[in-house]
Amino acid sequence: xxxxxxxxxxxxxxxxxxGSDAALVLGFFVxxxxxxxLGVGPDFELLTRIAPGVLWVMALLAALLSLDRLFQQxxxxxxxxxxxxxxxxxxxxxxxxxxxxxxxxxxxLVLIAPLLAAALHLDSAGYLPLVxxxxxxxxxxxxxxxxxxxxxxxxRRAGVLxxxxxxxxxxxxxxxxxxxxxxxxxxxxxxxHLLMLGAFLAAALPLAPWxxxxxxxxxxx
Amino acid sequence: xxxxxxxxxxxxxxxxxxxxxxxxxxxGDRLIFRGVEFALAAGGALILRGPNGSxxxxxxxxxxxxxxxxxxxxxxxxxxxxxxxxxxxxxxxxIGHLDPLKAVLTVAEMLAFWSGLRGxxxxxxxxxxxxxxxxxxxxxxxxxxxxxxxxxxxLARLTAxxxxxxxxxxxxxxxxxxxxxxxxxxxxxxxxxxxxxxxATHVTLALEGAQSLPMDAFAPGRTA
Numbered sequence: 033x034x035x036x037x038x039x040x041x042x043x044x045x046x047x048x049x050x051g052s053d054a055a056l057v058l059g060f061f062v063x064x065x066x067x068x069x070l071g072v073g074p075d076f077e078l079l080t081r082i083a084p085g086v087l088w089v090m091a092l093l094a095a096l097l098s099l100d101r102l103f104q105q106x107x108x109x110x111x112x113x114x115x116x117x118x119x120x121x122x123x124x125x126x127x128x129x130x131x132x133x134x135x136x137x138x139x140x141l142v143l144i145a146p147l148l149a150a151a152l153h154l155d156s157a158g159y160l161p162l163v164x165x166x167x168x169x170x171x172x173x174x175x176x177x178x179x180x181x182x183x184x185x186x187x188r189r190a191g192v193l194x195x196x197x198x199x200x201x202x203x204x205x206x207x208x209x210x211x212x213x214x215x216x217x218x219x220x221x222x223x224x225h226l227l228m229l230g231a232f233l234a235a236a237l238p239l240a241p242w243x244x245x246x247x248x249x250x251x252x253x
Numbered sequence: 254x255x256x257x258x259x260x261x262x263x264x265x266x267x268x269x270x271x272x273x274x275x276x277x278x279x280x281g282d283r284l285i286f287r288g289v290e291f292a293l294a295a296g297g298a299l300i301l302r303g304p305n306g307s308x309x310x311x312x313x314x315x316x317x318x319x320x321x322x323x324x325x326x327x328x329x330x331x332x333x334x335x336x337x338x339x340x341x342x343x344x345x346x347x348i349g350h351l352d353p354l355k356a357v358l359t360v361a362e363m364l365a366f367w368s369g370l371r372g373x374x375x376x377x378x379x380x381x382x383x384x385x386x387x388x389x390x391x392x393x394x395x396x397x398x399x400x401x402x403x404x405x406x407x408l409a410r411l412t413a414x415x416x417x418x419x420x421x422x423x424x425x426x427x428x429x430x431x432x433x434x435x436x437x438x439x440x441x442x443x444x445x446x447x448x449x450x451x452x453a454t455h456v457t458l459a460l461e462g463a464q465s466l467p468m469d470a471f472a473p474g475r476t477a
Contacts, residue, residue, distance in 0.1 A: 110351025
């Protein structure tokens with residue numbers, strides 16, 4: 033357990049010192065979302081209607097953008113090898129990395145989403161559901177992303193491969209995440225959608241580290 | 254009907270601590286070595302010799318459990334290691350080609366991390382810094398280290414947390430003479446305390462009473 037926490041702290045410290053990585057992801061999210069009002073024009077009704085979808089798709093892409101740093105750096109400098117030989121099981125190592133990854137990319141996205149929702153004229157009834165749905169959905173993005181990042185490790189053009197692997201798996205989160213906000217705006221119950229997002233997270237929490245660890249082992253041979 | 258096992262002393266006076274039996278390794282389609290055997294008693298040292306590509310690094314990776322062996326077995330105190338890899342990982346230090354250092358972390362932070370991960374105390378990490386003459390660099394970010402200093406920091410992991418089996422891949426690369434003799438001294442202390450060392454190297458490592466394992470003898474296509 034101490035090794036688990038130590039690893040999270042190590043990754044957080046690294047992310048903090050090389051702050052540009054996390055800032056880049058956040059910057060991409062903000063800029064990409066802000067492009068929509070500029071591109072679509074000041075049609076408030078249209079913006080309100082597409083706001084949940086735009087926010088979620090851009091969050092997906094921003095999360096995708098940050099996945100390559102999950103294992104690639106550690107793989108290149110030999111740290112991953114040394115980590116794999118630590119007494120900590122590889123599955124827990126992946127889970128620790130996912131936790132740190134979410135804290136440095138997913139959480140900032142969740143926190144800044146309401147601000148961007150304002151830029152997109154999201155109906156005020158949708159704010160809280162948006163934050164709730166993203167808080168439940170973004171950890172799943174980190175976890176699923178870890179499997180893709182582990183599979184793509186060492187491959188040529190890993191970035192492209194990674195998006196092809198991971199984006200299809202992100203679709204369920206996207207559907208229920210957007211639906212939760214849409215329903216809230218329409219005055220309908222959002223509970224079932226949040227429960228589905230919670231179920232995805234509950235399934236990904238044990239399965240993704242297990243799958244990613246299985247993908248890492250051959251890469252370390 | 255099971256017979257009680259023969260007492261060990263009746264078989265051999267000093268049972269091997271760590272032994273390998275008929276190891277073979279394949280990378281891609283190529284068989285790198287086969288039939289590797291050795292036995293080390295407590296305090297033993299084994300030097301892997303051979304030209305580039307003869308499988309020294311591959312053997313070390315097999316011994317660390319990173320690469321699975323095609324066949325054969327590894328034994329620790331007579332027990333099959335394949336039955337408990339986590340216990341084996343916990344008792345070994347593997348120093349590979351790469352120095353797993355992060356440019357933005359300081360020397361002290363880096364060593365404290367690797368040490369803490371393997372259950373080493375902060376005191377042990379501080380002592381290891383001293384032992385490898387890195388104490389004055391403790392607050393320097395790793396990106397400012399020279400190649401030799403990076404290597405020394407990598408090697409400092411050996412003493413920053415306890416492990417009885419040291420697997421060293423070309424440990425002296427980049428080290429100056431003084432650091433090399435420091436390394437030998439550290440290895441000597443480790444062996445006196447009953448630790449094991451297995452090192453792959455091109456240079457002559459002056460390790461007293463070390464066994465030597467010529468890797469080209471295990472190349473496929475030669476009849477052993």
